[in-house]
Amino acid sequence: MTDNITVTVNGKQHTATADDRLTLADFLREKLRLTGTHLGCEHGVCGACTIIVDGSAVRSCLMLARQADGAELETVEGLAEGGKLNRLQQAFKDNYALQCGFCTPGFLMSVTAALREGPVRDEDEARDVLSGNICRCTGYQGLVDAVLETSKEMHS
Amino acid sequence: MTGTIGASVKRREDDRLLTGRGRYLDDLDLPDALAIAFLRSPHAHAKINSIDVDEALQAPGVVAVYRGSDLMAIHKPLAPKVQHPMLKELPRYPIPCEEVHYVGEPVAVVVAENRYLAEDALELIDVDYDVLPAISSTAAALAEGAPLAHSDADSNVAVTLTQRCGDAEAALNSAPNRLSGEFRVMRGGGHSMEARAVAARFEPATGQVTVWDTTQSPHYARQQLSMIYEMAEDDIRVIAPPDVGGGFGPKAQFYGEEVVVPWVAMLLGRTVKWVEDRQENFVSAMMERGQTHRIEVGFDDDGKLLAVRDHIEHDQGAYCAGLQVPSITTSTVPGPYKIPNIHTELYACYTNMVPTSSVRGAGRPQAVFAMERMMDRIAEHLDLDPAEVRRRNLIQADEFPYRVGITFRDGSPLTYDSGDFPALLEGTLDKLDYERCKRERDQARAEGRHVGIGIAVYVEGCGLGPYEGAKLRLDNRGKILVTLAAAGQGQGYETVYAQIAAEAIGVDMDLIEVVTGDTGRIPFGQGTFASRITATAGPAVYNAGHQLRERLKDTAAHLLGCAPGDIEFDGDRATFAGDAEKSVSLQEIARVANIGKHGITLPKGIKPAIEVSSYFAPERAAYASGAHAAVVEVDPDTGGVKVLKYVIGHDCGNVINPRLVDGQVIGGFAHGIGNALYEEPVYDAEGQPQAASYLDYTLVSAAEVPRVELFHLHTPSPLNPLGAKGAGEGGTIPAPAAIANAVEDALRSIRHRGGVEDGRPDHSGKQPPGGRARHRLEGDADGARSATIQRSPRIDYAPVTPHRVATAVREAGH
Ligand code: FES
Numbered sequence: 001m002t003d004n005i006t007v008t009v010n011g012k013q014h015t016a017t018a019d020d021r022l023t024l025a026d027f028l029r030e031k032l033r034l035t036g037t038h039l040g041c042e043h044g045v046c047g048a049c050t051i052i053v054d055g056s057a058v059r060s061c062l063m064l065a066r067q068a069d070g071a072e073l074e075t076v077e078g079l080a081e082g083g084k085l086n087r088l089q090q091a092f093k094d095n096y097a098l099q100c101g102f103c104t105p106g107f108l109m110s111v112t113a114a115l116r117e118g119p120v121r122d123e124d125e126a127r128d129v130l131s132g133n134i135c136r137c138t139g140y141q142g143l144v145d146a147v148l149e150t151s152k153e154m155h156s
Numbered sequence: 157m158t159g160t161i162g163a164s165v166k167r168r169e170d171d172r173l174l175t176g177r178g179r180y181l182d183d184l185d186l187p188d189a190l191a192i193a194f195l196r197s198p199h200a201h202a203k204i205n206s207i208d209v210d211e212a213l214q215a216p217g218v219v220a221v222y223r224g225s226d227l228m229a230i231h232k233p234l235a236p237k238v239q240h241p242m243l244k245e246l247p248r249y250p251i252p253c254e255e256v257h258y259v260g261e262p263v264a265v266v267v268a269e270n271r272y273l274a275e276d277a278l279e280l281i282d283v284d285y286d287v288l289p290a291i292s293s294t295a296a297a298l299a300e301g302a303p304l305a306h307s308d309a310d311s312n313v314a315v316t317l318t319q320r321c322g323d324a325e326a327a328l329n330s331a332p333n334r335l336s337g338e339f340r341v342m343r344g345g346g347h348s349m350e351a352r353a354v355a356a357r358f359e360p361a362t363g364q365v366t367v368w369d370t371t372q373s374p375h376y377a378r379q380q381l382s383m384i385y386e387m388a389e390d391d392i393r394v395i396a397p398p399d400v401g402g403g404f405g406p407k408a409q410f411y412g413e414e415v416v417v418p419w420v421a422m423l424l425g426r427t428v429k430w431v432e433d434r435q436e437n438f439v440s441a442m443m444e445r446g447q448t449h450r451i452e453v454g455f456d457d458d459g460k461l462l463a464v465r466d467h468i469e470h471d472q473g474a475y476c477a478g479l480q481v482p483s484i485t486t487s488t489v490p491g492p493y494k495i496p497n498i499h500t501e502l503y504a505c506y507t508n509m510v511p512t513s514s515v516r517g518a519g520r521p522q523a524v525f526a527m528e529r530m531m532d533r534i535a536e537h538l539d540l541d542p543a544e545v546r547r548r549n550l551i552q553a554d555e556f557p558y559r560v561g562i563t564f565r566d567g568s569p570l571t572y573d574s575g576d577f578p579a580l581l582e583g584t585l586d587k588l589d590y591e592r593c594k595r596e597r598d599q600a601r602a603e604g605r606h607v608g609i610g611i612a613v614y615v616e617g618c619g620l621g622p623y624e625g626a627k628l629r630l631d632n633r634g635k636i637l638v639t640l641a642a643a644g645q646g647q648g649y650e651t652v653y654a655q656i657a658a659e660a661i662g663v664d665m666d667l668i669e670v671v672t673g674d675t676g677r678i679p680f681g682q683g684t685f686a687s688r689i690t691a692t693a694g695p696a697v698y699n700a701g702h703q704l705r706e707r708l709k710d711t712a713a714h715l716l717g718c719a720p721g722d723i724e725f726d727g728d729r730a731t732f733a734g735d736a737e738k739s740v741s742l743q744e745i746a747r748v749a750n751i752g753k754h755g756i757t758l759p760k761g762i763k764p765a766i767e768v769s770s771y772f773a774p775e776r777a778a779y780a781s782g783a784h785a786a787v788v789e790v791d792p793d794t795g796g797v798k799v800l801k802y803v804i805g806h807d808c809g810n811v812i813n814p815r816l817v818d819g820q821v822i823g824g825f826a827h828g829i830g831n832a833l834y835e836e837p838v839y840d841a842e843g844q845p846q847a848a849s850y851l852d853y854t855l856v857s858a859a860e861v862p863r864v865e866l867f868h869l870h871t872p873s874p875l876n877p878l879g880a881k882g883a884g885e886g887g888t889i890p891a892p893a894a895i896a897n898a899v900e901d902a903l904r905s906i907r908h909r910g911g912v913e914d915g916r917p918d919h920s921g922k923q924p925p926g927g928r929a930r931h932r933l934e935g936d937a938d939g940a941r942s943a944t945i946q947r948s949p950r951i952d953y954a955p956v957t958p959h960r961v962a963t964a965v966r967e968a969g970h
């Protein structure tokens with residue numbers, strides 16, 4: 001069955017068709033052409049597809065588009081503020097937290113959700129926050145540093 | 157000047173990648189592209205009797221379905237990348253018609269309106285197979301009377317590669333001490349977070365086909381397509397998109413899918429796209445690593461190596477996509493040590509598993525694993541410190557160029573260009589605080605904890621030929637365009653090559669743009685593999701930059717009426733000795749020399765067209781080197797291993813952007829930790845993959861990768877003007893060896909638990925003279941082990957999984 005669904009993505013409302021089995025990730029990428037959300041495994045492990053749905057970090061490869069009807073979505077495309085990198089994005093850049101960048105949107109969204117919940121105090125906590133996403137390029141050190149730096153700035 | 161060689165310039169790529177504006181293949185806007193999906197063999201070895209596609213053709217949204225037999229024009233074997241005259245080559249077809257040789261091999265292809273519909277149609281294809289016996293290990297391949305991995309082959313051995321120097325046999329026979337070991341390194345994959353993908357569009361008006369391909373080697377792919385399609389290379393444009401989500405080796409290979417997708421675009425006259433999903437990636441992207449080493453070393457009473465002999469089984473997989481990995485293995489065994497007698501013999505075996513080729517490390521981790529494990533066993537045997545045994549054998553800093561006596565994979569004698577292995581080892585030990593770590597280890601042991609230290613040293617051939625190129629042009633806007641044939645997968649080429657060009661030309665980095673990986677922009681190239689680009693494309697950009705600088709100065713001097721030697725660059729202007737009043741902009745230079753005035757003679761002395769190309773062909777490979785040291789704690793009951801500390805000493809010659817090099821090393825290390833402790837694509841005896849998702853195949857997360865302490869030596873390579881070597885693989889190569897050494901060391905303390913004297917030295921004093929002789933055959937390849945001798949658990953496998961640790965503890969009788 002194909003029906004229209006309406007979602008708000010990064011503050012903007014979109015209505016588009018979605019059949020029963022279309023994943024939310026494919027809906028964003030193909031229907032809305034928001035290709036910043038990536039697919040690394042399509043089975044819920046790598047975290048590349050992470051977006052924020054009604055305030056919670058969600059793997060958009062595991063959610064159907066129709067389950068998101070009426071929801072408020074945040075994706076990597078909405079992070080920059082006034083055309084400038086936000087604090088977390090800048091910290092990623094300053095700490096060389098990305099190489100190929102394929103995993104990056106997922107990490108940004110997972111960390112964004114985590115930092116809203118409270119500070120990340122030490123390296124162990126940072127690794128915990130990051131451990132739901134996989135990066136094959138960086139070895140995570142830059143990511144850990146970026147999370148700690150951002151948390152310090154946000155929560156001090 | 158903002159960006160020059162040696163500065164940790166921030167990456168230019170980052171802004172687009174951080175804001176979701178990256179352009180990976182599946183992000184490219186290709187209007188009305190049809191989706192392609194491949195039907196893949198569920199059997200490791202089977203004869204295809206028939207394939208019925210009628211029902212699939214009727215399925216909704218399906219545009220076409222092809223079997224191998226429907227595509228006979230491209231039914232041609234894909235050539236192995238690295239050949240050998242003795243190689244028994246078995247044809248690898250884009251889509252085989254008669255027999256399949258691994259689970260995952262393509263048997264048909266569906267083209268449909270979208271991927272969902274294409275996959276629906278795959279289920280409607282009916283293939284009738286006769287299942288044949290499968291080979292799922294090198295041991296099975298080499299067993300007497302083994303079934304054949306390919307029905308029409310006469311043996312499972314693809315080729316035997318031998319390297320010899322001196323007389324290892326005689327030296328082993330006369331050596332005062334001789335030890336042997338058997339080590340197994342399991343398969344492992346590349347697992348770039350973006351899997352493979354190919355899209356293609358045919359332009360009937362020009363007869364050209366454009367292919368977007370996540371390949372590491374666009375020019376190589378174009379050449380293969382040109383031969384198979386029998387088309388001129390200029391009619392095929394292969395573009396590696398500006399953003400590719402990791403490579404790590406598997407994307408440097410050439411696959412059947414890369415042949416089929418553009419061909420289908422031409423047949424249908426439609427744009428088509430195939431994006432590999434992770435499930436396919438697990439069963440069709442090439443892997444590596446699978447090797448068994450039976451290694452024997454002879455040494456004197458001081459621990460000095462006299463000979464090494466290594467008998468290697470290499471898992472080539474279902475087809476030989478190239479012999480680069482096995483040949484690198486055979487030449488990596490001697491490593492940083494002076495060994496007068498060397499004999500390596502490698503049997504590359506066909507098996508019924510995904511073909512193997514390079515994965516970050518490429519044949520080196522296995523060789524280093526075998527050699528470095530033996531260095532520790534020598535130390536144990538002689539009751540010497542493992543660091544001291546290495547020290548006594550290292551090639552010294554004044555011995556370069558050092559000829560090992562065997563041949564490297566580039567065809568040249570294995571000759572280390574430069575390095576300082578003693579300084580690397582000592583630096584690594586200092587950074588680890590080795591003496592203190594040893595005290596702490598002994599203290600922990602006294603408390604009943606199992607803590608161990610492992611060291612591994614390696615040499616890595618890198619910067620391979622034949623050549624790499626760059627084209628530099630003053631564009632009509634007054635910017636300088638650097639065009640590289642090489643394609644990046646996250647290394648930061650746009651940043652690094654702007655740095656090199658800025659330094660060579662002597663202008664600001666902001667004036668420089670870098671484009672990569674498009675055969676339509678530069679005619680010749682090889683590709684990104686074997687940690688070769690900095691040492692090949694780097695010098696090409698550097699040399700071209702110098703030439704461009706002369707061209708710019710010459711033109712400016714004519715326009716300003718001065719000598720070229722008086723020209724200085726300031727921002728986007730060429731000035732007479734820094735005087736802004738007497739200057740021309742780069743754009744004005746372009747206007748005169750490049751744009752010109754139609755039909756009007758150029759001003760006197762001005763040479764037209766400011767563009768230079770430079771190709772750099774290294775005379776032979778360069779050699780990077782490094783030392784890793786790990787401290788681990790092991791739980792002998794669960795087999796769990798925790799890395800307490802890890803230090804990497806790394807020497808990749810001169811460095812262009814230090815932070816990016818650190819990123820390469822630390823990222824490579826994470827891959828190495830995966831190989832050391834976690835990653836294993838298990839196959840069962842029927843050749844069925846048992847770990848084909850990330851639920852079963854563990855990729856390390858931030859929780860598993862410890863923080864690394866890193867230090868660098870910079871011994872320039874004399875082989876290129878930048879003095880650069882490769883940095884992409886050194887973090888990976890020795891990690892399994894260092895970790896396994898540390899785990900074995902940690903378990904050494906439980907040797908005495910049973911209170912049985914095992915005849916070997918303990919750490920308290922000198923051993924009895926007889927002890928050594930009694931242990932000459934200890935751990936021999938034939939498995940001769942005395943049941944009465946209780947000894948510490950042996951770690952003979954990588955990855956060192958908890959199960960293997962616990963088994964080793966149990967087998968040692970504890
Ligand atoms: S793509 Fe969704 S978790 Fe990997």
Ligand code: FES
Nearest residue numbers: 099100135136137
């Ligand atoms: S930057 Fe490549 S996977 Fe993380």
